Amino acid sequence: xxxxxxxxxxxxxxxxxxxxxxxxxxxxxxxxxxxxxxxxxxxxxxxxxxxxxxxxxxxxxxxxxxxxxxxxxxxxxxxxxxxxxxxxxxxxxxxxxxxxxxxxxxxxxxxxxxxxxxxxxxxxxxxxxxxxxxxxxxxxxxxxxxxxxxxxxxxxxxxxxxxxxxxxxxxxxxxxxxxxxxxxxxxxxxxxxxxxxxxxxxxxxxxxxxxxxxxxxxxxxxxxxxxxxxxx
Ligand SMILES: NC(=O)c1ccc[n+]([C@@H]2O[C@H](COP(=O)([O-])OP(=O)(O)OC[C@H]3O[C@@H](n4cnc5c(N)ncnc54)[C@H](OP(=O)(O)O)[C@@H]3O)[C@@H](O)[C@H]2O)c1
Numbered sequence: 751x752x753x754x755x756x757x758x759x760x761x762x763x764x765x766x767x768x769x770x771x772x773x774x775x776x777x778x779x780x781x782x783x784x785x786x787x788x789x790x791x792x793x794x795x796x797x798x799x800x801x802x803x804x805x806x807x808x809x810x811x812x813x814x815x816x817x818x819x820x821x822x823x824x825x826x827x828x829x830x831x832x833x834x835x836x837x838x839x840x841x842x843x844x845x846x847x848x849x850x851x852x853x854x855x856x857x858x859x860x861x862x863x864x865x866x867x868x869x870x871x872x873x874x875x876x877x878x879x880x881x882x883x884x885x886x887x888x889x890x891x892x893x894x895x896x897x898x899x900x901x902x903x904x905x906x907x908x909x910x911x912x913x914x915x916x917x918x919x920x921x922x923x924x925x926x927x928x929x930x931x932x933x934x935x936x937x938x939x940x941x942x943x944x945x946x947x948x949x950x951x952x953x954x955x956x957x958x959x960x961x962x963x964x965x966x967x968x969x970x971x972x973x974x975x976x977x978x979x980x981x982x
Contacts, residue, residue: 751826751827751875751877751960751961751962751964753775753778753779753780753827753957753960753961754778754779754780755779755780755781756780756781756826756827757780757781757782757783757817757821757822757824757825757826757827758775758780758781758782758783758825758826758827758828758829759782759783759785759817759825759827759828759829759862759866760772760775760782760783760784760785760828760829760831761784761785761786761802761804761829761830761831761832761858761862762785762786762804762831762832762833763784763785763786763789763790763792763799763831764786764787764788764789764790765788765790765931765932766929766931766932766933766949767831767881767926767929767931767949767952767953767956768784768786768829768831768832769790769792769949770949770950770952770953771829771831771953771956771957772784772790772792772797773792773953774950774953774954774956774957775827775957776792776794776796776797778957778961779796780796780827781796781798781821782794782796782797782798783798783800783813783817783820783821783825784797784798784799784800785800785802785804785810785813785817785832785862786799786801786802786832787801787802787803789801798817798820798821800812800813800816800817801813803854804832804854804858804859804861804862805850805853805854805857805858807857807861810858810861810862810865811861811865814862814865814866823869824869824872824873825866825869825870826869826870826873826875826876826877827876827877827878827879827960828862828863828866828876828877828878828879829878829879829881829956830858830859830862830863830878830879830880830881831881832854832855832858833854833855833858833881833899834851834854834855834933834936835851835885835893835895835896835933835937836848836850836851836895836896836936836937837892837893837896837937837938837940838892838938839892840894840895843894843895847895848895851895851896851898851899852895852898852899852902855896855899855900855902855903856899856902856903856906859880859903859906860906863878863910866878867914867919870914870917870918870919871914871917871918871919873918874917874918875918875919875964876914876917876918876919876920877919877920877921877922877960878910878919878920878921878922879921879922879923879924879956879959879960880903880906880907880921880922880923880924881903881923881924881926881956882900882903882904882907882923882924882925883896883900883925883926884925884926884927884972884974885897885900885901886900886901886903886904886923886925887904887925887972900925903923904923904925904970907921907922907923908921908923908969911967911969915967918964920967920968922959922960922967922968922969922970922971923969923970923971924952924955924956924959924970924971924972924973925970925971925972925973926947926952926972926973926974927946927947927973927974927975927978928942928946928947928975928978929942929946929947929948929949929952930942930943930944930946930947930948930949931949945975945977945978945979945980946975946978947973947974947975951973952973955971955973959971
């Protein structure tokens with residue numbers, strides 16, 4: 751898709767991967783609506799922040815209405831990036847943490863996506879990019895809940911692309927390995943480090959996936975650090 755002057759919604763824009771995606775999209779001339787709980791310090795004229803906890807459908811509806819009021823309904827791009835993980839043995843995981851991960855990582859995607867599909871159908875063009883994880887491809891000890899959410903993202907994405915391809919809408923999914931972001935801040939015993947991928951590199955792959963020819967559809971992208979433990 752030609753990106754210049756298109757309107758994009760990106761969720762989870764305060765930091766990490768979402769913030770890098772926003773910066774690159776702005777550099778491509780995209781008009782970006784950032785939906786998130788916390789506002790980043792981005793002052794670009796084409797950046798518009800809308801307060802939104804994606805786990806709360808009423809807030810998603812409010813952000814959607816406010817975005818349409820300010821930028822119009824013709825939104826062609828949605829990047830479902832907001833997400834987090836709680837680690838630990840399943841037997842000690844609280845139900846609140848378990849449900850909260852599904853509320854944001856899975857139900858949040860439902861709340862945002864269903865609202866943006868109609869305009870993409872009307873335009874006969876759209877691209878929804880879901881941020882999963884390599885935790886959406888295989889199991890990880892002590893991450894059963896998070897892994898469950900990201901496997902759900904994969905199944906939802908693949909089903910949706912079959913549902914929407916004839917309407918000119920692409921659904922792509924990216925499965926990154928470890929990225930140097932704030933994701934690890936609340937995970938005991940795990941810290942971001944320099945051998946993890948840089949968020950700007952993953953963001954660049956996201957933007958390249960969005961920029962493809964209308965009849966070229968990247969279904970899945972798996973990306974990993976080449977040397978996750980450094981040079982041996
Ligand atoms: N880092 C990794 O190793 C890694 C690997 C694979 C996939 N991922 C995925 O990449 C995505 C981005 O994570 P990140 O690594 O960039 O982590 P991050 O630095 O912690 O950023 C996460 C972003 O999501 C936002 N967010 C979380 N819950 C939200 C909610 N309910 N509503 C709105 N915004 C919410 C956060 O906003 P607040 O300021 O409100 O907290 C923040 O802006 C996530 O889906 C994550 O699962 C990360």
